[in-house]
Amino acid sequence: xxxxxxxxxxxxxxxxxxxxxxxxxxxxxxxxxxxxxxxxxxxxxxxxxxxxxxxxxxxxxxxxxxxxxxxxxxxxxxxxxxxxxxxxxxxxxxxxxxxxxxxxxxxxxxxxxxxxxxxxxxxxxxxxxxxxxxxxxxxxxxxxxxxxxxxxxxxxxxxxxxxxxxxxxxxxxxxxxxxxxxxxxxxxxxxxxxxxxxxxxxxxxxxxxxxxxxxxxxxxxxxxxxxxxxxxxxxxxxxxxxxxxxxxxxxxxxxxxxxxxxxxxxxxxx
Numbered sequence: 001x002x003x004x005x006x007x008x009x010x011x012x013x014x015x016x017x018x019x020x021x022x023x024x025x026x027x028x029x030x031x032x033x034x035x036x037x038x039x040x041x042x043x044x045x046x047x048x049x050x051x052x053x054x055x056x057x058x059x060x061x062x063x064x065x066x067x068x069x070x071x072x073x074x075x076x077x078x079x080x081x082x083x084x085x086x087x088x089x090x091x092x093x094x095x096x097x098x099x100x101x102x103x104x105x106x107x108x109x110x111x112x113x114x115x116x117x118x119x120x121x122x123x124x125x126x127x128x129x130x131x132x133x134x135x136x137x138x139x140x141x142x143x144x145x146x147x148x149x150x151x152x153x154x155x156x157x158x159x160x161x162x163x164x165x166x167x168x169x170x171x172x173x174x175x176x177x178x179x180x181x182x183x184x185x186x187x188x189x190x191x192x193x194x195x196x197x198x199x200x201x202x203x204x205x206x207x208x209x210x211x212x213x214x215x216x217x218x219x220x221x222x223x224x225x226x227x228x229x230x231x232x233x234x235x236x237x238x239x240x241x242x243x244x245x246x247x248x249x250x251x252x253x254x255x256x257x258x259x260x261x262x263x264x265x266x267x268x269x270x
Contacts, residue, residue, distance in 0.1 A: 023242045025078040037131040045091040047074050049081035058268050059137040062089035063146030063153035066113040068100030072243045086137040092124040117181040122160045143268035155186030164195040166266035168259045170240050171201050174216035190219035196226035198262040200255045202235030
């Protein structure tokens with residue numbers, strides 16, 4: 001996707017204006033903060049939140065958008081902790097050496113994030129899971145949720161990890177732009193899915209045509225994989241992102257309820 005197409009599709013930069021009534025989840029009753037996770041070539045920053053004093057909480061990875069580890073993603077992490085999870089958002093673009101949340105031009109941002117190889121991404125997520133286990137998390141109840149590019153990451157990780165119990169993908173592109181660093185798109189990986197995934201999409205998403213969502217659904221069904229989809233009428237890309245104008249309260253709240261039910265069904269959340 002070009003920078004112009006991304007902007008037209010509603011991929012608003014994190015550095016842009018923030019809605020006045022953005023959701024804020026405090027840390028009362030939580031242990032939350034920053035940490036570093038050992039990865040193949042160094043240490044990766046992460047933000048985590050978990051219920052205080054709870055032993056062996058389930059682990060949920062939070063796969064961010066392309067805009068860096070900003071406050072919305074941290075808040076989602078805290079929301080998951082309030083549901084009982086040890087939630088971790090890895091900053092897997094850290095090798096770029098720049099704060100993505102401060103970039104104000106899509107044309108500057110896309111080349112950085114598009115140079116992230118899938119193999120490195122999946123390795124980073126595996127390292128995050130290993131770290132969570134070392135910190136007392138129950139990786140036998142492992143989930144992942146992601147938004148935008150992070151929604152694509154959910155599909156990719158579900159095809160990669162045999163330890164994953166369930167995933168929830170918010171408007172993750174089913175088809176990739178050509179990129180030699182991304183060997184297979186989510187749709188191409190349909191036969192390899194190892195965990196049930198819930199796909200949450202906006203009918204009015206200008207970057208993800210409904211036909212692509214239907215094709216992914218059909219590919220998963222043909223491969224006899226467990227997946228469900230919900231398409232929100234009139235909802236644009238980023239309908240869960242409460243910090244920006246694409247936010248749609250009704251769709252976002254329903255999607256969050258769907259996430260909780262999905263994770264409970266597949267024994268990630270209690």
